[in-house]
Amino acid sequence: MKKASYLHLETIQVIDAFVIRLCNKIETSDSYDRKIHVTRPWLAQAFLEGNLEMVAKRMKENVSQQxxxxxxxxxxxxVSSGHWHLVELVREETKFYHYSSINSPIYTADAVKFRNKFMSFIESNWGLGKLEHHGLVSVAVPQQGP
Structure with a gap:
């Protein structure tokens, strides 16, 4: 396995462990808002890779229609090139917010690609009809550090 591929997989696994812990806190604590849902990073990975079989599986595991x-x-x-960033869908605002500590067209392009494929999947597979366009807003966040 190439070093870059290994780093990518390792980063996904670290983020996945964090997401599992966060989901556990949301499900078991009254202080967390149940109207917030966190997906595992494998969902975005499947969409970005264009693996339709895996997309269907990951959607079933991560985001039901309900x-x-x-x-x-x-x-x-x-996770893109060993860097993790976050997309937040705010349904009421019909927007996706993209949070990344590195301002790069590569990461923005991945966020746009994810948004487009995610919304296309929902329109095509859930019978909700044509959904309103959801814009993408980039939000600068501080770089992690010591």
Whole structure:
């Protein structure tokens, strides 16, 4: 396995462990808002790779139609080139917010690609009809550091 591929997989696994812990806190604590849903990073990975079989599987595991309709916000971690960034779908605002500590057209392009494929999947597979366009807003976040 190439070093870059290994780093990518390792980063996804770290983010996945964090997401599992966060989901556990949301499900078991009264202080967390149940109208927020967090997906695992494998969902975005399947969409970005264009693996339709895996997309269907990951959507079934991560975001059911009922969950999509009930939640106000859905948080989707994306891993690109060993860097993780976050897309937040805010349904009421019909917007996706993209949070990345590195301002790069590569990461923005991945966020746009994810948004387009995600919304296309929902329109094509859930019988909800044509959904309103959801814009993408980039939000600068501080770089991690010591």
């Amino acid at each position: 969950k999509f309709l009930e939640c106000e916000r859905i948080l989707i971690p994306i």
